[in-house]
Amino acid sequence: MGKSSCYAAASGIKRGPWTPEEDRKLLAYIQLHGHGSWRSLPQKAGLKRCGKSCRLRWRNYLRPDIKRGNFSLHEDQTIIQLHALLGNRWSAIAAHLPRRTDNEVKNYWNTHLKKRLAKIGFDPVTHKPKAAILGSANGDPKNWSNLSHIAQWESARLQAEARFVKESKLRMLESAPAPSLSDEHHQFAPPLVPQCLDILRASAWESLISMSRSSSRSAALTNMNGQGNVSFGDHHHVNDHGINMNAQDYGSNFEAPTSDQQLSSLMGYDDAALMSSVATGSMNINELFGEYCGDECSELLPALHHDTGFEFGDAWTSLEQLM
DNA sequence: AAGTGCGGCAACCGCAAAAGG
């Protein structure tokens, strides 16, 4: 039994691949009259298809504002980053990729990106390093740093998602009345402010900071700089458009640690440039430490590793792969 | 050349939410 489907073989409804002739009919009808009710469209357009099939064909293939072909590196990164934030919410992800359809993004993820992530050692579902997951599974106490790593990544992910949701709600409230949902084109208009990438970066960055704090040598670092905490700065970041973002940009309740602010002002660094340098690979984690803490501080990395087993290199590699 | 396996992608399916009466 069950609910009848418009695809059910009955009443001469055609299924399967669309022919060029069918495409022409559908395109011509919509260009002339708009799609209106999809249910009644096929008959009016002279098509032996169900409305649902017509809508899908239009949305995923025939619309003039669809970009087809290879995905750029930037699009790859965007999909990976948004998937880490949003999961399999393909329409939401596609909304951040102008002129790409959710179906195309979904297919691309399933056929390319998922495998690529797996290949470099990341679980494509959780976006966590697989080695860390395996380490936690066997209960080996030596892998406590991996457990910590997982916890930090998850924490960062949840924080980022919470901020993203909050941000979206705020922007929806602030924005003008939304266009009609029946307007297919509006869905592919560029997003107002595609900030989620920066939010993820911010959280990943915070994650690294947190990891440094959680180490048993943080006290030693504290003593060295004479302040309450170790810090990499004041949570400024350069977004993809080259705009220097500060804590307020991530939401009104962004909780930048006070101690970080104190230390940042003390050091007087604008870490946006440093973030950029590291993200582009022109500076590694050791150099970053040197920039922030001075030469003597770089000696702390081996000490951190010796005392805690924490692999900064691995963490940084993971972060870079996500960025 | 034929058979087989696999990857990519368009299209289908079914459920849920939204809209309308």
Place this chain on the structure above:
DNA sequence: ACCTTTTGCGGTTGCCGCACT
């Protein structure tokens, strides 16, 4: 408030082309 219809979405399927044997 309830029911029906329409639309949106994400998971899945199946066809097609290519590579390999």
